[in-house]
Amino acid sequence: MKQKRVVVLGAGVTGLAAAYRLSKCPELDVHVIEKRGAVGGLCGSFKDGDFVLDYGPHKFYTLLDGIVDELKELMGDELMERDKAQSIYMHGRYYTYPLKMTEMLTRFPLSESLKILFSYGTQLLKNFVSNKDAVTYEEFIKERFGSGLYQSIFAPMAEKIYGDPSQLDRKLAEVRISSPGLLSVVKQLLFRSKIDKSIQAPKFHYPQMGYGRIPEKMKEVAESNGACFHLGAEVTRVEVENGKIAAVRFTSSAGEQQRLVCDELVYTIPIAQIGKLMPDYSPRLDSVCEKVRSRNVIIYYFLLKSDPILPSMWVFFPEQEFRFGRLSEMTKFSPSTTPEGHTALMVDFTCDPEDPVWKMSDQTLGDMLLSQLEPLNLFKADQVVKRFSKRFQSFYPVYNVGFQRHLNEIRELEDRFKNLYFIGRTGDFNYNNADQCMDMGFQAADHILGRRDGEWTGLRTERFDRYKIVD
Numbered sequence: 001m002k003q004k005r006v007v008v009l010g011a012g013v014t015g016l017a018a019a020y021r022l023s024k025c026p027e028l029d030v031h032v033i034e035k036r037g038a039v040g041g042l043c044g045s046f047k048d049g050d051f052v053l054d055y056g057p058h059k060f061y062t063l064l065d066g067i068v069d070e071l072k073e074l075m076g077d078e079l080m081e082r083d084k085a086q087s088i089y090m091h092g093r094y095y096t097y098p099l100k101m102t103e104m105l106t107r108f109p110l111s112e113s114l115k116i117l118f119s120y121g122t123q124l125l126k127n128f129v130s131n132k133d134a135v136t137y138e139e140f141i142k143e144r145f146g147s148g149l150y151q152s153i154f155a156p157m158a159e160k161i162y163g164d165p166s167q168l169d170r171k172l173a174e175v176r177i178s179s180p181g182l183l184s185v186v187k188q189l190l191f192r193s194k195i196d197k198s199i200q201a202p203k204f205h206y207p208q209m210g211y212g213r214i215p216e217k218m219k220e221v222a223e224s225n226g227a228c229f230h231l232g233a234e235v236t237r238v239e240v241e242n243g244k245i246a247a248v249r250f251t252s253s254a255g256e257q258q259r260l261v262c263d264e265l266v267y268t269i270p271i272a273q274i275g276k277l278m279p280d281y282s283p284r285l286d287s288v289c290e291k292v293r294s295r296n297v298i299i300y301y302f303l304l305k306s307d308p309i310l311p312s313m314w315v316f317f318p319e320q321e322f323r324f325g326r327l328s329e330m331t332k333f334s335p336s337t338t339p340e341g342h343t344a345l346m347v348d349f350t351c352d353p354e355d356p357v358w359k360m361s362d363q364t365l366g367d368m369l370l371s372q373l374e375p376l377n378l379f380k381a382d383q384v385v386k387r388f389s390k391r392f393q394s395f396y397p398v399y400n401v402g403f404q405r406h407l408n409e410i411r412e413l414e415d416r417f418k419n420l421y422f423i424g425r426t427g428d429f430n431y432n433n434a435d436q437c438m439d440m441g442f443q444a445a446d447h448i449l450g451r452r453d454g455e456w457t458g459l460r461t462e463r464f465d466r467y468k469i470v471d
């Protein structure tokens, strides 16, 4: 007999991790509602002819206890261990990434190397006399790396991915830049031969047939344990009754309006949607939700008749002449994902919803990217077998100065409704990676299963807000 119903909104890796663990408990009736026709969200893969394609480059790497063991148990022989190889393209050439001090000093134009060194020295002195706390992303990075390196790499990359760095909260840098500063990078290069695994991943895990096998496998297991998946179904309303979340309404793939009564609600869809899903809750909620902004992501695919073309798995492009921030290649992650004699190039970038590129047709966008890619001499136009894009709304949380106040106001709903859990990259508005999303899913499941002590919201400050992304 099922004693309790848990509804999970969203079948990205976060929702699936929660459903996967919850489904192991026979007393629970687990339902997952997902807007798209397939599971995985941004961690999914899809097929195009004989190509298996991810949504941009995805490596699985974690510093969290127990997550890799869980992954290995889930994936068995499908999981491979890969040596990581990443680069950065600047001044017309490729450099290994993170940049090596020696390369910066010997291969960068002399004027730029001197600027980086001089500004770093000046910054060290400034830090010595001033102990002003950095508020913005810009201040935080300059304080640690100096303005030279900030202007060459950090500012243009931030501009492309997150928006104006002078308006971004320092929290973004804390999450995204694992290195504590140039001095530690220099020390590492000079005195240590081994890579510091808390700063960068030397190896990572990857499933042979695409990253999306991780969420697919979680779905397979959860389904075989009795969890019910409503795919192609969009959540339209969250109902409240007697101080609890009582039910969820959604439009099924057949267009029918359905209602699911629930005892617990695991929320992994964009947090800012909650205002529209609870329209009668308070007029303020909707207006606060509007202030919590995200950026969209576009991945453009060039399927090519070619041998592999990039010098590494992915390459960052900070310079302004490239609209995109990164190129990556499926074949480099697993050769089994592309047919013999072919490769798949992925071009990924973010944009605000009002950015003209968001509305560009695939043809126009592809032509623009081709003209920017041309000087790189990676492939010729007649090698392109197919080209197209995949676009996702509201995926990159914008950590603008002041965002935390608005976010906290929305998160207060969890204090009010003890059966509501905001988790995941978009569900918690937490700029995190797949391993951390899985962790959040497992933690929410354990809380529902009564396997952990303490207040649910305590986990946020103790654990979720402390995640750091390791490149």
Ligand SMILES: Cc1cc2nc3c(=O)[nH]c(=O)nc-3n(C[C@H](O)[C@H](O)[C@H](O)COP(=O)(O)OP(=O)(O)OC[C@H]3O[C@@H](n4cnc5c(N)ncnc54)[C@H](O)[C@@H]3O)c2cc1C
Binding pocket: 009, 010, 011, 012, 013, 014, 015, 033, 034, 035, 036, 039, 040, 041, 042, 043, 055, 056, 057, 058, 059, 060, 061, 233, 234, 235, 236, 268, 269, 270, 273, 297, 348, 395, 423, 424, 425, 426, 427, 432, 433, 434, 435, 437
């Ligand atoms: C280009 C790129 C590269 C990345 N590289 C890495 C990497 O190397 N390693 C790593 O670990 N992570 C990486 N990430 C991050 C990783 O993709 C995310 O952390 C993860 O996908 C977030 O999962 P999620 O389940 O929280 O969110 P999502 O994947 O966004 O899942 C949310 C789900 O909710 C659904 N949904 C939304 N609204 C509704 C609605 N109203 N009703 C029903 N369903 C709805 C969506 O369709 C989606 O499936 C990368 C991301 C990108 C974009």
